[in-house]
Amino acid sequence: MVENFKNEIILASNSPRRRDFFNLFEFPFKIKTFDVEESYPSNLKEADIARHIAGLKSNPFKEIINKNQIVISADTIVWHENKCLGKPKSLNEARQMLKSLSGKTHKVITAVGFLTFNNYYCIDVSTKVTFEKLNKSIINNYLLNGNPLDKAGSYAIQESIGLLGISKIEGSYTNVVGLPVTEVLNEIKKLIDR
Numbered sequence: 001m002v003e004n005f006k007n008e009i010i011l012a013s014n015s016p017r018r019r020d021f022f023n024l025f026e027f028p029f030k031i032k033t034f035d036v037e038e039s040y041p042s043n044l045k046e047a048d049i050a051r052h053i054a055g056l057k058s059n060p061f062k063e064i065i066n067k068n069q070i071v072i073s074a075d076t077i078v079w080h081e082n083k084c085l086g087k088p089k090s091l092n093e094a095r096q097m098l099k100s101l102s103g104k105t106h107k108v109i110t111a112v113g114f115l116t117f118n119n120y121y122c123i124d125v126s127t128k129v130t131f132e133k134l135n136k137s138i139i140n141n142y143l144l145n146g147n148p149l150d151k152a153g154s155y156a157i158q159e160s161i162g163l164l165g166i167s168k169i170e171g172s173y174t175n176v177v178g179l180p181v182t183e184v185l186n187e188i189k190k191l192i193d194r
Contacts, residue, residue: 012073034060047124050111071115078153080106094154102134125180127171
């Protein structure tokens with residue numbers, strides 16, 4: 001895929017997890033982002049929320065994109081009990097989120113936007129995640145030693161609380177980390193094969 005690579009891939013995300021996934025891909029890319037207010041209309045639910053925010057992240061590029069560029073934006077949310085759990089604003093809010101996820105199944109939804117000179121479209125991938133009952137010590141240890149404020153739903157599957165607390169996932173693991181890798185690679189291949 002690298003040979004005669006004519007496109008410029010721009011990852012519109014500061015997420016270190018997404019950057020790490022892109023570093024595994026066989027093509028060069030660069031990171032560029034704009035500050036965007038990640039808000040959404042209150043009537044949106046589930047994937048529509050993530051799709052809306054992924055779109056907001058790509059919007060600033062529409063005026064400056066070149067013909068050979070592909071801008072990839074993404075947003076991940078946790079959908080639980082008919083509510084969107086974003087990044088917590090405090091450790092106390094993170095504790096409440098983790099308590100609400102304990103012993104239950106929720107959805108992790110990532111929307112990924114693909115902007116080219118002529119077009120924009122978005123895909124979304126959903127994964128079901130089930131937590132065991134989380135005891136106080138697991139939650140407190142994670143709040144002290146993890147980084148819950150940087151994560152939708154207050155947790156990362158690849159960190160201690162995910163390794164110790166998650167009993168089952170149905171769907172893409174990388175989606176829960178923050179990028180549905182197989183699906184994104186397939187879309188990029190379609191775009192650069194045109």
